[in-house]
Amino acid sequence: MQTLYETNIQQIGSSAADFLSEGMFILFGENAPAELSDFCLLISINKVNGSIEAGDILSLNGKEYSITAVGEAVKKNLEALGHITLKFDGSDVPELPGSLYLEKAELTLPKADSKIQIVKRGE
Template sequence: MKTKFDTQINHIGSSVTDFLGEKMLILFGANAPAELADYCLLIDVKEVEGDIEVRDTLQLGNNEYKITAVGDAVKKNLSSLGHITLKFDGSDTPDLPGTLYLEDLDITEVKSGDQIRIFS
């Protein structure tokens, strides 16, 4: 198992649950613009080691989700801003460059301090 990305949730914006119906979570580093921070899981910005690929696994707290598609800008945005969208819809075509697509499973509740890891 090779860890490609490892960070933690530092703050959960007050409006994060607004996107759960659309099966989305938005990650952003601590420098998130104030008007967006309420909709984001604020994380430590860390470098992505290697390429994020289909069939890698995203761990969110105690749950794991298989990656089904990777937008072109995911690695760059995650490494520089900590900003990507997690979309839990099982899509195998990356429609948006800053979105990481995951298997179509229920999103479990996340807490401050939860780890977010991507590994192969």
Template sequence: MSTIYENKIQSIGEMAKEFFSEKMLILFGNEAPDGLKDYCFGIDVKPLNGDIKVGNKVFFNNQSYDITAVGNLVQKNLVELGHITMKFDGSESPELAGTLYLENKEVPDIDLGTKIEIK
């Protein structure tokens, strides 16, 4: 299983974990606008090593989640801005262009240094 994307949580906005109750989290590169930083998990902007597709897996440290749908702006936004929303509801059709949909499981516990990988 080859690694398509790898990053680590660099910062956690004051309100970022509030979205866990809605089974979602928001990633944004360290250049996030001031009005959004409080709601996001900050990451470095990094390139992709391939395409993100249904059937790939996202790992938070060693906890894995199947990708069930990929919005058509996920790859572009992730590479250019480090910005995507991850929704843990198992949706199979991407309703929002910048959202990566993952299997319907509890949102993982995320802290500074949490490793995110897409394989």
């Protein structure tokens, strides 16, 4: 199984849970602007090893989710800022360039130090 991306959640913003009802999390590197950090899962910025594609798997908080669509800026934004939106709505067409779309799911707020991993399906 090829690991495309791996990081740890360093901190949970005080208002990150506000987006649970919308089925989304906002990721941002530790350098997130103060006005945004309260709404984000703050992560370590790491390199993406390959192309993230629909059908790949995102693991968060020990659960696996199928990636349904990938915005065109996801790789660049992850590597530069650690900033993307995870949308758990099952969309198969990426509406926003900085969003990673995943299967529709009930979400719970992860804990600090949880691992986020993206792997190629079936490898």
